[in-house]
Each structure stands twice: as structure tokens, then as C-alpha cells.
Amino acid sequence: MEIKRIAKETTKVMISYLTYQAVRTVINQLGETNKPLGFWLHNFSTSERIKDGEAYLNDLLEEHQELAFRIMTVREHLAEEVTEYLPEMVCTGIKQANIETRCRHLERMTQVSTAASDANDSEIFAEDEDDTPDDIPAE
Amino acid sequence: MEIKRIAKETTKVMISYLTYQAVRTVINQLGETNKPLGFWLHNFSTSERIKDGEAYLNDLLEEHQELAFRIMTVREHLAEEVTEYLPEMVCTGIKQANIETRCRHLERMTQVSTAASDANDSEIFAEDEDDTPDDIPAE
Numbered sequence: 001m002e003i004k005r006i007a008k009e010t011t012k013v014m015i016s017y018l019t020y021q022a023v024r025t026v027i028n029q030l031g032e033t034n035k036p037l038g039f040w041l042h043n044f045s046t047s048e049r050i051k052d053g054e055a056y057l058n059d060l061l062e063e064h065q066e067l068a069f070r071i072m073t074v075r076e077h078l079a080e081e082v083t084e085y086l087p088e089m090v091c092t093g094i095k096q097a098n099i100e101t102r103c104r105h106l107e108r109m110t111q112v113s114t115a116a117s118d119a120n121d122s123e124i125f126a127e128d129e130d131d132t133p134d135d136i137p138a139e
Numbered sequence: 140m141e142i143k144r145i146a147k148e149t150t151k152v153m154i155s156y157l158t159y160q161a162v163r164t165v166i167n168q169l170g171e172t173n174k175p176l177g178f179w180l181h182n183f184s185t186s187e188r189i190k191d192g193e194a195y196l197n198d199l200l201e202e203h204q205e206l207a208f209r210i211m212t213v214r215e216h217l218a219e220e221v222t223e224y225l226p227e228m229v230c231t232g233i234k235q236a237n238i239e240t241r242c243r244h245l246e247r248m249t250q251v252s253t254a255a256s257d258a259n260d261s262e263i264f265a266e267d268e269d270d271t272p273d274d275i276p277a278e
Contacts, residue, residue: 002164003217003220003221006160006164006217006221007220007221007224007225007228008228009160010153010156010157010160010221010225011225011228011229011232012232013152013156014149014153014225014229015229015232015233015236017149017152018149018229018233021145021148021149025141025145053236054236054240057240058240058243058244061240061244065244068240068244069241072237072240072241075233075237076230076233076234076237078142078145079229079230079233080230081142081146082142082145082146082149083225083226083229083230084226085146086146086149086150086153086222086225086226087222087223087225087226089146089147089150090150090153090154090157090218090222091215091218091219091222093150093151093154094154094157094214094215094218095215097154097192097193098211098214098215101193101196101197101200101207101211102208102211104197105197105200105204105207
């Protein structure tokens with residue numbers, strides 16, 4: 001039940017994010033074919049407005065229907081191209097990030113404990129020097 | 140090339156979002172098993188802090204190592220459970236959202252044009268009344 005809710009919410013976030021990426025793609029394309037329109041779309045697409053992809057598209061439809069339709073087509077295309085790689089990339093990415101975070105933490109902990117025990121180290125090593133293993137052959 | 144960049148950026152956003160969902164899950168679990176700790180984690184996990192999942196986990200590791208490890212385990216589990224449904228849910232979701240947005244826009248356009256042409260409608264219908272089809276049998 002919880003997984004179902006999280007899957008639904010994640011889907012919503014993904015759709016909004018791919019809408020944002022579609023807007024960026026169209027702005028880049030317009031930068032090469034129609035600079036003034038690209039500039040207009042850039043100014044229209046404030047981060048505040050683009051937060052909610054659907055509301056953004058509804059606003060844009062009022063102002064420039066053709067651009068809104070174009071962004072809708074691009075986001076559909078992006079979804080088809082990008083999502084198939086996501087399951088593996090996200091799972092691997094999280095596993096990798098977890099390992100790196102654990103390693104960094106372990107390094108920090110080791111440095112802290114090394115610094116803290118520096119004062120005692122000489123005594124320990126002094127004892128260690130006497131503690132030669134008995135099972136090493138004399139020759 | 141562009142698709143590869145977008146896939147990478149989307150993966151990063153997804154990982155951060157699943158970290159947020161893992162935090163919510165752990166806060167909910169603690170609400171039933173250890174309310175004071177749940178309250179502490181809730182206060183620690185400000186939206187500003189949680190924006191960057193990795194930075195958040197590094198901060199939490201300094202404050203409460205056990206909770207950080209737990210959240211890392213939960214986000215790994217969530218990724219495995221949730222991502223397999225995402226490609227279909229996102230593609231279908233975007234197609235559905237596009238259709239609904241187009242329909243709403245069409246409805247608005249029709250209402251606007253209906254309102255604008257209301258004045259002319261009576262004349263058009265008056266002409267229509269005379270324009271009876273010739274191929275309807277008399278009986």
C-alpha cells in the first residue's frame with residue numbers, strides 16, 4: 001500500500017521534472033532556429049511557474065498554443081527515451097551512493113579515533129615490540 | 140547525447156526524491172515505535188536540508204549514525220520496489236496528462252468562440268433552416 005502511494009507520488013514528480021527538461025530542450029532548439037521566441041519562452045518559464053508542470057502548460061497554452069503543444073510532444077518523447085534506463089540507473093546509483101557515504105563516514109570515524117588515541121599509541125607500540133610471535137622459525 | 144545527459148540528471152533527482160520518501164517512511168515508523176526520536180528526525184529533516192539527499196545523509200551521519208544507515212537501507216529498498224513500475228506509469232501518465240490538457244484547451248477555445256459568435260448564430264441558423272437536404276425521401 002505504502003509502495004503504491006510512493007510510486008504514484010514519484011511518477012508525479014517525474015512527469016513534472018520531464019516537463020521541465022522538455023522546456024529546456026525546446027528553449028535550446030529555439031536558440032538555433034528562432035532566438036527571439038527562445039528568449040520569450042525562457043522569460044516565461046520562471047522556476048516558480050515551472051514547479052507544477054501541468055499548471056505551467058495551461059498558462060502557456062493561453063499565451064502561445066504552438067509552443068505548449070511542442071513541449072507536450074517533447075516531454076512524451078523524453079519519457080519514452082529516458083524512463084527505460086531509469087530503474088537500473090536509480091538502483092545502481094543509490095547502491096553506489098550508499099557505499100560511498102558509508103566509506104566517507106568510516107574514514108572520518110577512523111581519523112577521529114586515530115587523533116584521539118595518538119597520545120596512547122607510543123605506549124601500545126612499545127608493548128607491541130616485546131610481543132614477538134612465538135611461531136616464527138628462528139632461521 | 141542529450142538523452143544521456145537528461146537520463147543522468149533525472150536519475151539524480153529521483154535518488155534525492157527517494158531519499159526524501161525514505162525519510163518520511165522512517166519518521167512514520169518511528170511514530171509507532173519511538174515517538175521522541177521520530178520527532179527529533181522530523182525537526183532535523185527540514186525541507187531546505189533534505190533538498191540534497193547526499194548532503195542531508197552526511198549531516199545526519201554526524202548527528203545520528205544509526206538513523207542515517209536506516210534511511211540508506213530504506214531508500215535502497217524503495218528504489219528496488221518502486222522503479223520497476225515507473226517507466227510505464229510515467230509514459231502513461233504523460234500521455235494521459237497531454238490528452239487532458241489538450242481537451243481542456245479545446246473546451247476553452249470552443250467556449251470562447253461560441254461566446255464570440257453568439258451574435259451571428261441566429262442568422263446562420265436562419266439560413267440553415269432553409270437548407271434542407273435534397274436527398275431525403277419525401278415519404
